[in-house]
Amino acid sequence: MGLQAGPRERLDEWLRAGLEWVESSLNESLQEVESAPQQLQAAMRHALMAGGKRLRPTLVRYFAAVAGGDDDCARTPAIAIEMVHTYSLVHDDLPCMDDDDLRRGIPTVHKRWDEATAVLAGDALLTQAFALLAQHEDAAALVEVLAEASGPVGMVGGQVLDLTVALDPSGFDDAKAAARAVEEVHSLKTAALFRAACELGWIAGGGDSARRVAARTYGHALGLLFQATDDLIDVTGSAEGLGKTPGKDAALQRPTLVAALGMDGARERAQALATEAREAALALGLDEGTVAVDLVSHLLNRAH
Amino acid sequence: MGLQAGPRERLDEWLRAGLEWVESSLNESLQEVESAPQQLQAAMRHALMAGGKRLRPTLVRYFAAVAGGDDDCARTPAIAIEMVHTYSLVHDDLPCMDDDDLRRGIPTVHKRWDEATAVLAGDALLTQAFALLAQHEDAAALVEVLAEASGPVGMVGGQVLDLTVALDPSGFDDAKAAARAVEEVHSLKTAALFRAACELGWIAGGGDSARRVAARTYGHALGLLFQATDDLIDVTGSAEGLGKTPGKDAALQRPTLVAALGMDGARERAQALATEAREAALALGLDEGTVAVDLVSHLLNRAH
Numbered sequence: 001m002g003l004q005a006g007p008r009e010r011l012d013e014w015l016r017a018g019l020e021w022v023e024s025s026l027n028e029s030l031q032e033v034e035s036a037p038q039q040l041q042a043a044m045r046h047a048l049m050a051g052g053k054r055l056r057p058t059l060v061r062y063f064a065a066v067a068g069g070d071d072d073c074a075r076t077p078a079i080a081i082e083m084v085h086t087y088s089l090v091h092d093d094l095p096c097m098d099d100d101d102l103r104r105g106i107p108t109v110h111k112r113w114d115e116a117t118a119v120l121a122g123d124a125l126l127t128q129a130f131a132l133l134a135q136h137e138d139a140a141a142l143v144e145v146l147a148e149a150s151g152p153v154g155m156v157g158g159q160v161l162d163l164t165v166a167l168d169p170s171g172f173d174d175a176k177a178a179a180r181a182v183e184e185v186h187s188l189k190t191a192a193l194f195r196a197a198c199e200l201g202w203i204a205g206g207g208d209s210a211r212r213v214a215a216r217t218y219g220h221a222l223g224l225l226f227q228a229t230d231d232l233i234d235v236t237g238s239a240e241g242l243g244k245t246p247g248k249d250a251a252l253q254r255p256t257l258v259a260a261l262g263m264d265g266a267r268e269r270a271q272a273l274a275t276e277a278r279e280a281a282l283a284l285g286l287d288e289g290t291v292a293v294d295l296v297s298h299l300l301n302r303a304h
Numbered sequence: 305m306g307l308q309a310g311p312r313e314r315l316d317e318w319l320r321a322g323l324e325w326v327e328s329s330l331n332e333s334l335q336e337v338e339s340a341p342q343q344l345q346a347a348m349r350h351a352l353m354a355g356g357k358r359l360r361p362t363l364v365r366y367f368a369a370v371a372g373g374d375d376d377c378a379r380t381p382a383i384a385i386e387m388v389h390t391y392s393l394v395h396d397d398l399p400c401m402d403d404d405d406l407r408r409g410i411p412t413v414h415k416r417w418d419e420a421t422a423v424l425a426g427d428a429l430l431t432q433a434f435a436l437l438a439q440h441e442d443a444a445a446l447v448e449v450l451a452e453a454s455g456p457v458g459m460v461g462g463q464v465l466d467l468t469v470a471l472d473p474s475g476f477d478d479a480k481a482a483a484r485a486v487e488e489v490h491s492l493k494t495a496a497l498f499r500a501a502c503e504l505g506w507i508a509g510g511g512d513s514a515r516r517v518a519a520r521t522y523g524h525a526l527g528l529l530f531q532a533t534d535d536l537i538d539v540t541g542s543a544e545g546l547g548k549t550p551g552k553d554a555a556l557q558r559p560t561l562v563a564a565l566g567m568d569g570a571r572e573r574a575q576a577l578a579t580e581a582r583e584a585a586l587a588l589g590l591d592e593g594t595v596a597v598d599l600v601s602h603l604l605n606r607a608h
Contacts, residue, residue, distance in 0.1 A: 033455075033456040033457055035457050036456035036457050036461045036464075037456075037461050037464045037465050037468065039464060039468055040456055040460070040461055040464040041456070044456065087427075091423055091424075091427065094419075094420075094423065096418065096419035096420045096423065097420050097423070114400065115398075115400030116398075116400045116401050116467055117464070117467075119395055119398065119400060119401070119423065120395075120460050120463050120464050120467075122427075123391075123395065123426075123427075123430065123460050124455055124456040124460045124461070126427065126430060126431065127430065127451050127454050127455035127456070127460060128451070128455050128456055130434045130447055130450075130451040131447075131448065131451035131452055131455055133447065134444050134445075134447040134448035134451060135448070139443060139444035139447060139448075140438050140443035140444060141438075143434055143435075143437065143438040143443060143447050144435065144438035144439070144443075146434075147431050147432070147434040147435035147438060148435055150431050151337075151428055151431035151432050151435055152337045152340035152341075152344055152345070152348065152428040152431070152432055153337055153339050153340050156344070156424050156427050156428045156431060157340045157341050157344055157428070159424050160340075160341045160343055160344040160421070160424050161341050163420055163421075163424075164341065164343055
C-alpha cells in the first residue's frame with residue numbers, strides 16, 4: 001500500500017488484512033478442541049467461520065500493535081473476543097430470542113442442527129474463550145476485562161435490558177432521558193465488547209496503564225457510534241444495502257436513538273460520539289491519517 | 305464434634321458446615337453483580353440459591369485445606385464452580401434439552417420467567433464464574449482448570465454426547481466396550497467438574513504440583529463413582545428417596561452403566577472406582593478416618 005493511499009483505501013486494506021489474520025487464527029484455534037464430540041466441533045466451526053467483518057478481533061490486533069506488541073501476543077485475546085461475539089449471536093438467534101433462521105446467508109446453528117446443539121455450541125464457545133485466555137502471560141487481566149464486558153454487567157445484561165425495556169416515550173421526562181435509556185442498552189449490549197477489544201489489545205501489547213483508559217474510551221465511543229449509526233441506517237437504508245429489512249427496529253418497537261431523539265437529534269449524537277472517539281485516539285498519539293481516525297469517519301458516514 | 309464421631313456423623317457435619325459456608329459465600333458474591341438488570345439478578349439468584357448439597361464447592365474448600373490453605377483462598381474457586389454447575393442445570397432444564405418444570409421443588413428459571421431469561425441467566429453465571437476467578441492470585445491456573453473441565457472437551461462435550469449417543473447394545477463388540485462408551489459420557493459430563501473441584505482447591509490452597517495429579521485422580525474417580533451409583537439407584541431406588549421417578553433413565557434409553565454391564569457388573573465397577581478414589585486419597589496422605597475416605601464409602605453405599 002503506497003503512502004498516497006486515501007483514508008478509504010487504507011481502511012479497506014486494514015480490514016482485509018485483519019480479516020485474513022483473524023480467520024486463519026480462528027481455524028488454528030479450533031484444533032485445540034479436536035477431541036470434542038464431532039457434532040459440537042462442527043457446530044462451533046459453522047458459527048465461527050460464517051464470515052463477518054471481524055472488527056472486534058481486528059481492533060485487538062491493532063491496539064496490541066499501537067501499544068508496542070506483535071501479532072503473536074494479540075492472537076489469543078483476538079480469538080477469544082470473536083468466540084464471545086459469536087456465542088452471543090448463536091444464542092440471540094434462538095427461537096426464544098430473535099428467532100432467526102439465517103445468519104449471513106447460511107442457516108443458524110439451531111436450524112442446521114437443533115436448539116439443544118445451538119445452546120451447547122454457544123456455551124462451548126464462551127467457555128473456550130476463557131480457556132484460550134488462560135494460556136496468555138497476561139491471563140488474569142485479560143480474563144477480567146473480557147468477563148466483565150461480556151457478563152451480567154456487560155453484554156448479557158444488555159441483552160436482558162434489550163428484551164425487557166420497551167421504549168415508551170411517555171415513560172420518560174424528556175428526549176434526553178429516553179436517549180440515556182437507549183444508550184444504556186447500547187453501552188452494555190455493543191459498546192462493552194468494542195471497549196474490551198481495544199483494552200485487551202492494549203494489555204496484550206504491553207501498553208502502559210496510564211493510557212489504558214484512553215483505549216477503553218476510544219472503544220466505548222466507537223461502539224456507541226456503531227449502534228447510533230445502526231439506528232440511523234435502519235430508517236434511511238435500503239433493504240439491499242442493509243442485508244435486512246429496513247424499519248425492523250421501529251416495527252419491533254425496539255428502543256433506538258432515532259425513536260428517542262428523532263433523525264436530527266440522533267445524527268447530532270453520532271457526531272458527538274465521533275468527536276469523543278477521535279479525542280481518545282489523539283490521547284493515544286493516533287491522529288489524522290491513522291486507521292483509528294479513519295474508522296471513526298467511516299462508521300459516522302456509513303450507509304450500511 | 306467429638307473424637308468419637310463415626311464416619312457418618314463426621315461426613316454429615318462436614319457437609320453441613322460446607323453448605324453453610326458455600327451459601328453465605330454465594331450470597332456475598334451476588335453483590336458483585338448488583339448493577340446488573342434486576343430481572344437478570346433475580347434469575348441468577350433464583351437458580352443459585354435453590355439449594356443442593358453444594359458438594360463441588362465443599363470439595364474445593366476441603367482440598368484447599370488439605371493443601372495447606374485457608375477458606376479465604378478457596379472462596380472464589382468454590383463460588384465459581386458452583387456457578388458453572390448451576391448454569392449447566394439452568395440450560396439442561398430448557399425445553400430443548402431435558403424440559404424440566406421443577407428443580408429442587410421450585411420452578412425452573414424458564415418456567416418462573418421465560419426461555420430467553422433462562423438462556424441469558426445461564427450465560428451470565430458462566431461468565432461471572434470467570435470474572436471471579438480473575439481476581440484470584442492464581443487466576444491463570446484456576447481459569448485453565450475450570451474452563452477445560454466445563455468446556456467442549458469437558459462438561460459441555462459430555463452434554464452433547466449424552467444427547468447424541470443412544471446406547472444400542474448391538475452397536476458395541478461387548479459389554480466392556482459399551483461400558484467404556486457410557487463412562488466417556490460420565491467422565492465428561494460429571495467427573496470433569498468433580499476433578500476440577502479437587503484440583504482448584506489444591507491449587508488455591510498452594511499445594512505442590514507433584515501431588516496435584518492425585519487430587520485430580522481422586523476427583524475423577526469420585527465423579528465416576530457418583531454417576532455409577534446414580535445409575536444403580538435409578539433401578540433400585542424408590543421414588544421417595546430419589547426425588548424423581550425411578551427407571552427414568554431406562555425409559556429414556558439413556559446410556560447407563562447398568563444397561564451396559566447389568567446390575568452385578570455395575571456394582572463391581574462402582575467398587576473398583578471406590579478403590580481407585582481411596583488410593584488417590586492415600587497418595588495425598590488422606591487415610592481411613594478422613595472425610596475424603598468417608599465420602600467414597602458414602603457414595604458407594606448410598607441408597608439415594
